Amino acid sequence: MIRRLPKARICTLYTTHACNLNCIYCFEKYKDSSKKMSLELAQKIILKEFEEVRKSPQSEGLKIDLFGGEPLLNFSMIKDLCEWLWQQSIDQPYIFYATTNGTLLNKEKQKWFRQHKDDFVLVMSVDGDSAMQLKNRGCTNDKLPIEFVHELWPEQPLKMTISRETVSGLADGVISLLKMGYLVDSRLAQGEEWTEEDAVTYRKELSKIAQFHLDNEDFLPGAIFTRYYTDVLSEQPATKFCGTGTNMRAYDVDGNCYPCHMFAPIVMGRDVREELKDIDFHKPETLIEDSCLQCPVVQVCPTCLGFNFLDRGNVARRDKKMCKMLLSEIKVVSGFQIQYYMKRKNHLSDEDIVKLKAALVTYQQLKDFEFEDK
Numbered sequence: 001m002i003r004r005l006p007k008a009r010i011c012t013l014y015t016t017h018a019c020n021l022n023c024i025y026c027f028e029k030y031k032d033s034s035k036k037m038s039l040e041l042a043q044k045i046i047l048k049e050f051e052e053v054r055k056s057p058q059s060e061g062l063k064i065d066l067f068g069g070e071p072l073l074n075f076s077m078i079k080d081l082c083e084w085l086w087q088q089s090i091d092q093p094y095i096f097y098a099t100t101n102g103t104l105l106n107k108e109k110q111k112w113f114r115q116h117k118d119d120f121v122l123v124m125s126v127d128g129d130s131a132m133q134l135k136n137r138g139c140t141n142d143k144l145p146i147e148f149v150h151e152l153w154p155e156q157p158l159k160m161t162i163s164r165e166t167v168s169g170l171a172d173g174v175i176s177l178l179k180m181g182y183l184v185d186s187r188l189a190q191g192e193e194w195t196e197e198d199a200v201t202y203r204k205e206l207s208k209i210a211q212f213h214l215d216n217e218d219f220l221p222g223a224i225f226t227r228y229y230t231d232v233l234s235e236q237p238a239t240k241f242c243g244t245g246t247n248m249r250a251y252d253v254d255g256n257c258y259p260c261h262m263f264a265p266i267v268m269g270r271d272v273r274e275e276l277k278d279i280d281f282h283k284p285e286t287l288i289e290d291s292c293l294q295c296p297v298v299q300v301c302p303t304c305l306g307f308n309f310l311d312r313g314n315v316a317r318r319d320k321k322m323c324k325m326l327l328s329e330i331k332v333v334s335g336f337q338i339q340y341y342m343k344r345k346n347h348l349s350d351e352d353i354v355k356l357k358a359a360l361v362t363y364q365q366l367k368d369f370e371f372e373d374k
């Protein structure tokens with residue numbers, strides 16, 4: 001069982017800029033393969049982050065997210081860092097995570113991860129079936145140790161990114177992985193030139209997955225379908241979708257600190273810390289532009305502040321090309337949740353009732369949003 005820390009502070013370390021793949025949607029356009037974080041710097045940052053956890057009443061532990069590039073290209077540092085920390089007397093709960101493409105998980109690394117599976121979780125990036133994986137990432141699933149990762153962390157979903165090239169095969173890709181026994185967490189690629197036609201396709205594909213789950217209740221839905229819209233029941237201003245700049249920090253290979261990994265130079269192409277210094281990430285009401293305030297689902301919009309800054313130079317200016325994609329998603333998912341809970345209406349907990357109410361309100365708010373099949 002993975003040790004979940006729902007109220008943990010998140011510390012992301014860029015272990016390396018290098019990567020051995022070239023994914024078509026990758027947002028890290030400024031990789032320098034020679035750059036990697038040293039063990040001494042990583043140790044210093046981690047100890048500093050534990051001090052932040054101790055000072056914060058909102059944080060209950062530390063999630064250490066080892067990032068890249070491909071983090072396993074700096075495996076020796078990761079191994080030394082973990083084994084060093086496990087020998088320290090730390091009075092806060094913590095756990096290591098790393099997102100990997102899996103191509104470097106040889107027998108030696110597999111042995112080490114197996115020994116430490118209770119303290120370190122690998123998240124495998126798999127973008128669907130082999131055809132989808134080849135389009136997005138340039139490799140096929142038969143080359144990946146997916147079963148090894150699933151064996152060690154069966155409750156950890158595979159991480160699937162949906163691109164314009166693969167959205168038409170989304171349902172087949174997700175369902176094929178589900179039938180193999182894997183959990184799947186799919187999400188839209190940021191920065192894509194999404195079109196209205198893509199939104200129609202996305203709605204159809206999500207509807208197929210929703211129907212599959214309604215017909216096959218033994219298969220657990222992914223994060224898209226289990227995301228609850230309870231914020232729509234609040235009269236408070238919209239909150240942030242993630243912990244950027246509040247309970248999250250990211251450190252580049254040189255130790256410079258950013259609100260999250262999206263603001264690092266490997267993404268931005270420059271050091272933007274001075275440009276961000278006057279932004280108060282604790283005030284989400286200031287992170288919404290006026291044109292979004294009338295949106296019926298602004299309170300559950302999963303906008304990425306980093307991408308907003310990268311593409312439009314303003315964390316509050318959202319990607320309007322994503323709007324119909326996200327509205328499609330929210331309408332299908334809220335409709336799915338209504339059906340899912342109504343099938344269990346005689347056995348709902350108080351929490352389930354709130355989630356059902358939120359889904360009903362969300363779906364009703366989108367009643368005037370229609371799709372045009374093309």
